Amino acid sequence: MSTEMLLAVNCGSSSIKFKLYSLSNLDVLISGTASNVEVKGANPSIKYTVYEQGKDDDEKVSEEEKKGMPYEDVFERVIALVEGSSSKHFAQAIGSKSKPRVRDLVKVVAHRVVHGGTAAEPMAIWPGHEEGLEQMDALSAFAPLHNHFAVQVVRFCLKHIPNGRQILLFDTMFHSTIPPQVYTYPLEQSSEKTPIPLRKYGAHGLSYASILDSVASYLNKPKEQCTLVIAHLGSGASVCLVKEGKSWDTSMGLTPLDGLPGGTRTGSVDPVLVFHHAPDASEGVEIPGGHCARAEIVLNKQGGLQALAGTSNFGEITSTIEENAGGKNETSGAQLAQRDSLQT
Structure with a gap:
């Protein structure tokens, strides 16, 4: 059995999702999530499952890390935990009796990157070509x-997984087929120099591409014959019109902030609202990797379900509603959050 592996990584601001596959047959060997990464006052936790193909006794592992552990250190810990797994199932799955160094066996690392600008194809990165x-x-x-x-983790992988080619897959790729009359905003071109043209790019494209493949297969049709409306509903939420197998329009815009409300994003609101809500909204603030206006922090991190119900966890919201069933408070935060999600 081949020992070559593929590692898939999906990095968010406070979480790292990962899956390790056998490269020869794409069997899942390990799957897990690091949560509460760089969340103030919270301990990062790493939970993952080591799979034995065809068996029901998969090994589940959970570990809590120290508060304040930097993002890159959490990812380093993810790799160390995977490598240090004592599961005999893992050793058998890769055809080795000894504990392997996963980083030496990984030949491809696939990174989900939300914004790729105008790029319509994946990007390959390897040492010397960065x-x-x-x-x-x-x-x-x-x-x-x-x-x-995501870029932080790519840099880590270039250094610590040198045998693996880094493949960056952009959510925005799927939406590169949106026509100009849809992606163009009714606004004069900015006189400021920007890294990319200011237009609609969309997000969740990798999810939409996967769903399109699944639906086409289920219907036994070529993708070019599929016209669909697809909803991606989670902490980030959006909807996409797929016309004859290609993205035609989507609710997210220049950034993922536009469109439906999410766990912490407001979604589409009157653009002037934030300047009345936060008088210092136009001030610049530092963010990981650069800077932005405070307005973007308010709209991205202080809105959505979190603002209405005090939590972005929809399970907690529905539990609160069920516990208060029969009460007269029709405008509680949980009720508003649920209705906001269902009506958008």
């Missing part, structure tokens, strides 16, 4: 909850 990374980091202001953290 020119595109600076460009990706420059786009961090357009996806402040994701891009910079």
Whole structure:
């Protein structure tokens, strides 16, 4: 059995999701999530499952880390925990009796990157060929909850997983087919120099591409014959019109902030609202990888379900509603959050 592996990574501002595959047959070997990464006052936790193919006794592992552990250190810990797994299932799955160094066996690292600007194809990065990374980091202001953290992990992998080629897959790629009459904003071109043209780019494209493949297969149709409306609903939420197998329009815009409300994002609101809500909204603030206006922090991190219900966890919101069933408070935060999500 081949020992070559593929590692898939999805980095957010406070979480790192990862899956380790056998490269020969794409069997999942390990799957997990690091949560509460660089969340003030919280301990990062890493939970993952080591799979034994065809068995029901998969090994589940959970570990809590020290408060204040930097993002890169958490990812280093993820790799160390995977490598240090004592599961015999893992050793058998890769055809080795000894504990392997996963970083030596990984030949491909696939990174989900939210904003790729105008790029319509994946980007390959390897030692000595890293020119595109600076460009990706420059786009961090357009996806402040994701891009910079993904770039951090790419840099780590270049250094510590040197045998693996880094493949950057952009959510925005899927939406590169949106026509000009849809992606163009009714606003004069900015006189300021910007890293990318100011237009609609969309997000969640990798999710939409996967769903399109699944639906086309289920319907036994070529993708070019599929016209669909697809909703991606989670902490980040959006909807996409797929016309004849290609993205035609989507609710997210220049950044993932536009469109539906999310866990902490406001979604579409009157653009002037934030300047009345926060008088210092136009002031610049530092963010990982760059800087932005305070307004972007308010709209990205202080809105959505979190603002209405005090939590971005929809399970907690529905539990609160069920516990208060029969009460007369129809405008509680939980009720408003649920209705806001269901009506958008």
